[in-house]
Every structure is written in C-alpha cells, then in structure tokens.
Amino acid sequence: MSDQGMLRIAKEVKQLQKSSDLYELMNTLPWSFEIKALAIDFRDDDIRNVRALIMGPPETSYQFGFFEFSIKFGKGYPTKPPAIQALTTNKGRCRFNPNIYASGRVCLSILGTWHGNRSEQWSSAQGLESVLISIQSLMSNNPYENEPGFENANTSSDKENQKNYVEKIQHESLRLAVIEPLESSFAISAQKPVGTLCNEWLGDDDDDEWEEEEENYDPFLDLRKRRFLWYFDLYMNTIEFEEAKTSRTRNFQRMPFESAGNTMDGHFNYPELKRRLTCLREAILAETHRWPALGLDAQKEELGIAANLQRQYEQIVEDLKRQKIFHINLCLVDGNPFLWECTYFGQPMSHLDGGVFKFKIYLSPRFPDEQPRVFMEKPVFHIRVSKEGVMCYFPQRTEEMRHHIEAIVGALEEESPPYDPRTTVNPAATKLFWGSPEDRKIYNRNLRKAIEATLE
Structure with a gap:
C-alpha cells in the first residue's frame, strides 16, 4: 500500500476515534432516528486491519445489539473499497439480514x-465511516425490504413474511449480539442456573479469571458491559x-x-433469554463491586493507577472549593480512590430544586480502559437513570474524572435534551x-x- 493510502486510513481512523463512546458520532436533528453508533479498534502494528462495532439502531429489531465486523484495507485503497466481513454470525450459522450472510459476506x-446504480458504487471520496453507516442502514425496522424485488411484494404472504422476519431477528439480536458475547467473557455456560453461574464465576479471591480475561481481550468488552x-x-x-405473545x-x-x-434457523425461547439476561446483570454487578477491593490491592502494590486516581480526586475537590x-x-468511601461518593444538591428554581442526590462511582484498576460505573443510592424517575439506579452519561474526555463528574451532573440537570x-x-x-403535554x-x-423521597 502507498504512503498516501496509509495516511488516508490513519486520518479516517483518528477521526472516528475522536468521538466519545458512540455518542458524538451523531449527525442528526432532534426526533430523527438516523443516528450513527459506531466504534472501532485496531492493532498498533497494523492499521490496515480494523475491527468495528455497529450498535443496532433504536426502534428496530436490531435495537441495541452489538454487531462486529472485520475491515481489511487492501493495497488499492482508497481507489478500491475495503473488504468487510461480518463476525456476529453464530460461527457462520446465522444470516442477520438479506444483505448480511451467515458466511459473513456483506x-x-x-x-x-x-x-x-453507478451513483451507489464506490468512489475514493467515500471512506470507513460511510461504509459503516451504509451497513447500519441495512438494520432497518423492516429488513425484509433489503431483498431484491421487495417493491413488488404486496401479497398477504409477503406481509406475513415481513412480520415473521422482524420477530426472529429481534430474538436472535438479543441472543447472539447481546447475551452470548458477554456470557463468553465471563465463561458462563448457558445451561446452568443463575445462582450457579454467578457464584461459580466469582470463584475465589485470586486473579485467575482476571488473567484469563487479559489473554482473550475483546476491544469492545467494557463498552458492552456498560x-x-x-x-x-x-x-x-x-x-x-x-x-406474552410468543410460544417458546x-x-x-x-x-x-x-x-x-445461509439462514436464520431456530426457535423462540424468551423465558430462557430473560434468565440469561438476569444472570449477566448479576455477574456484571458482582464484577463492579469487586473493583474497590482490587483497587486497594493495586494501592498496596503502589501501582500508578491508585496514585493517579487519588491525585485526580484531590484536584477536583480543591477546584470545587476554589x-x-x-x-x-x-x-x-473509606479513603478508597476506587470508590467515590458524590452528593449533588438540586439548585433552587430548577427542576431538581431541593433534591439531595447521592451516587457511588466505581472505578476499575484498569481505568480508563474500563470506564466508571455509576449507581444512584436512591433511583430517581429520570430519563438518564435506569429503574435500578444505573446512571447514563457521556464525558467529553474519558481519562479525566473531572469530566465524568461534570457529565453526570450535566445529565441530571439537563431539562430539554434532544431526543x-x-x-x-x-x-x-x-x-x-x-x-x-399531559x-x-x-x-x-x-x-x-x-x-x-431523596430527603427521607
């Protein structure tokens, strides 16, 4: 590949990586669903081979599934397009779209x-981002329409097929693009009961599973968990x-x-998906609650991350006073730099007036590669706080805790966010x-x- 081609790839990758956690890659107006949600990763020694993650668009059968792709830039790039391979295929057994084959062909x-049409073909003006957005556009609320000849499909049989296709994609998106990759990261077997799975994963206090996870590093694992x-x-x-409406x-x-x-075969079993989702949540919460203890171990070993977080905390407190x-x-909490407690007092004349909001911030010894997980002490009826108290926010810079604090407060305070x-x-x-309005x-x-209720 020419130096010009390598520079072009590096520029495109850098542009995509500037975006923060799938959030700032948004080119949309409020109330529009045309939202880009992309993440990429590559090995430092070979920028020509890229892994990409595309999040299934909201309000489609692919909703919030995590679909992985391999991208290889050949010698002819950007004159010729990159080669794309879908990786979320259940080991070559599941076709997720008329245009995304079980073999991985896109x-x-x-x-x-x-x-x-000639206007739809590749040109050197296009690039990595346009390719990923084109793939995401296939994940529509009616993927059946991607099949050639759809425009002539008006029979009742065709309409029934469209409904059935959406239903099975929705089931398999949850199973294969959400649940199974996370189960694999925790070495969870899908056949065991919830209590057994989670207790078994927790194991002893040694770091065997911690080291094993290092060997099987997944660049998108932390993103999936959060x-x-x-x-x-x-x-x-x-x-x-x-x-409620589908037989298992x-x-x-x-x-x-x-x-x-080249099919999507199988059967529906939503009760089993529910069980597996619940188990995964328990495993992720258990992992999160272990972070403070693992952080103290890092502090005893005088690792740099402990001193770094302690210093960031002290600087933020000093800045707040100043x-x-x-x-x-x-x-x-107990002087542990890996577990912060924040109390936010709602400002007078605001929609949070009089509230006292407490939340805990759990930090990993791998911060910032693993991002903080934030939980409200008392769940609040708020669009950015889940029913269980998990806080959703987006820091401008993920490696600095002051940006996390600012983003958490900003998410709570925002009164008229875009949809x-x-x-x-x-x-x-x-x-x-x-x-x-009502x-x-x-x-x-x-x-x-x-x-x-926060005052009680």
Missing part, C-alpha cells in the same frame, strides 16, 4: 459486492412483551430468500418525557415525588 453496492447495564430494562421490556416452542419461519447454509461550588460534594434513544435508559420515564406533566410529577 452485500452492498458501495463495497462492490452487489450490483447497483451499555448492557444501561439498556437492561429496555432488553427486559422487549422480552416480556414478546414472551414456535420455530423460526424460513424466508423465501434463505437457502441451505470555584465556590457548594452543591457538589465528593468523598472517597436520542441511546441516552435514555428508563423506558417509563422516556415514554412520558417525549409523549403528550404525559410531560406526569413525568414532572413523578420526578418531583422522587426528589422528595
């Missing part, structure tokens, strides 16, 4: 893997809705365009917040009740 005109906690209620709502013995219907070796910011109070389904983690609150009044009343 059929798109822009990639030269599908015939199309997002799983954020979207847990949304996943469960989907499961409970579908469980019902087989997936094979589509007319599916052929042997700036005379008295509505935010920080402390270390972005990826940032709202309380389904009941979200429905009211962006509902009718719904918004109900939301405000529920929030006020929750604020009053």
Whole structure:
C-alpha cells in the first residue's frame, strides 16, 4: 500500500476515534432516528486491519445489539473499497439480514459486492465511516425490504413474511449480539442456573479469571458491559412483551430468500433469554463491586493507577472549593480512590430544586480502559437513570474524572435534551418525557415525588 493510502486510513481512523463512546458520532436533528453508533479498534502494528462495532439502531429489531465486523484495507485503497466481513454470525450459522450472510459476506453496492446504480458504487471520496453507516442502514425496522424485488411484494404472504422476519431477528439480536458475547467473557455456560453461574464465576479471591480475561481481550468488552447495564430494562421490556405473545416452542419461519447454509434457523425461547439476561446483570454487578477491593490491592502494590486516581480526586475537590461550588460534594468511601461518593444538591428554581442526590462511582484498576460505573443510592424517575439506579452519561474526555463528574451532573440537570434513544435508559420515564403535554406533566410529577423521597 502507498504512503498516501496509509495516511488516508490513519486520518479516517483518528477521526472516528475522536468521538466519545458512540455518542458524538451523531449527525442528526432532534426526533430523527438516523443516528450513527459506531466504534472501532485496531492493532498498533497494523492499521490496515480494523475491527468495528455497529450498535443496532433504536426502534428496530436490531435495537441495541452489538454487531462486529472485520475491515481489511487492501493495497488499492482508497481507489478500491475495503473488504468487510461480518463476525456476529453464530460461527457462520446465522444470516442477520438479506444483505448480511451467515458466511459473513456483506452485500452492498458501495463495497462492490452487489450490483447497483453507478451513483451507489464506490468512489475514493467515500471512506470507513460511510461504509459503516451504509451497513447500519441495512438494520432497518423492516429488513425484509433489503431483498431484491421487495417493491413488488404486496401479497398477504409477503406481509406475513415481513412480520415473521422482524420477530426472529429481534430474538436472535438479543441472543447472539447481546447475551452470548458477554456470557463468553465471563465463561458462563448457558445451561446452568443463575445462582450457579454467578457464584461459580466469582470463584475465589485470586486473579485467575482476571488473567484469563487479559489473554482473550475483546476491544469492545467494557463498552458492552456498560451499555448492557444501561439498556437492561429496555432488553427486559422487549422480552416480556414478546414472551406474552410468543410460544417458546414456535420455530423460526424460513424466508423465501434463505437457502441451505445461509439462514436464520431456530426457535423462540424468551423465558430462557430473560434468565440469561438476569444472570449477566448479576455477574456484571458482582464484577463492579469487586473493583474497590482490587483497587486497594493495586494501592498496596503502589501501582500508578491508585496514585493517579487519588491525585485526580484531590484536584477536583480543591477546584470545587476554589470555584465556590457548594452543591457538589465528593468523598472517597473509606479513603478508597476506587470508590467515590458524590452528593449533588438540586439548585433552587430548577427542576431538581431541593433534591439531595447521592451516587457511588466505581472505578476499575484498569481505568480508563474500563470506564466508571455509576449507581444512584436512591433511583430517581429520570430519563438518564435506569429503574435500578444505573446512571447514563457521556464525558467529553474519558481519562479525566473531572469530566465524568461534570457529565453526570450535566445529565441530571439537563431539562430539554434532544431526543436520542441511546441516552435514555428508563423506558417509563422516556415514554412520558417525549409523549403528550399531559404525559410531560406526569413525568414532572413523578420526578418531583422522587426528589422528595431523596430527603427521607
């Protein structure tokens, strides 16, 4: 590959990496669902081989699934498109879209893997981001329409196929793009009961599983875990809705365009998905609660991360005093720099007026590679706080704790955020917040009740 080609790849990768945790890669107006949600990773010694993660778009059958792709830039780039391989295929057994095959083949005109109009074909003006967005556009609320000839499909049979296709993609997105990758990271077997799984994973206090995880490093693992906690209620709502109307013995219907070796076969079992989701949540919470103890071990060993977090804490506290910011109070729980407690006092004349909000910030010994996980002491009826008290926020800089504190407070204080389904983690609150004017009044009343409860 020419030096010019390598520089082009490096520039595109750097541009994508500037975006913070799938959030700032957003080119949309409020109320629009055309939201980009991408993450990439590559080995330092070979920028031509890139791993990408595309988050399934909200309000589609792919919603908040994590779909991985391999991207290889050949010698002809950017004159020729990169080669793309889908990795979320259940080891070559699951076709997730008419254009995303079980073999991993992605059929798109822009990639030269599908015939199309000249205007849809690759040009050197396009790049990595446009390729990933094109792939994400396939993950629509009616993926059946990607099949050639769909425009002529108007029969009742075709409409029934569309419905059945959406239903099985939704089930498999949860199973294969959410649950199974996380189970693999925890070495969880899908057949064992919840208590057995989680207790077994916790094991003793040694670091065997910690070291094993290092050997099987997944660049998107921390992102998956944090997002799983954020979207847990949304996943469960989907499961409970579908469980009520779908028999667990019902087989997936094979589509007319599916052929042997290139299908999505299986059967529905939402009760089992619910069990596995619950177990994963317990495992992630257990891991989170171990961080402070592991952090103390790092402190005893005089590792740099402990001193770094202690110093950041002291600087933030000093800055709060210097700036005379008295509505935010920080402390270390038992002096542990890996467990922070923050108390936020709602400002007068604001929608949080009079509230006293306490939350704990758990930090990993691998910070910032593993990002903090934040839990409200008393869950608040708020679009950014899940039913279980998990806080959803986006720091401008992930390696500095002051940006985390600012982002947490900013998420609580924001009164009129633009609509972005990826940032709202309380389904009941979200429905009211962006509902009718009367719904918004109900939301405000529920929030006020929750604020009053913080004083009890």
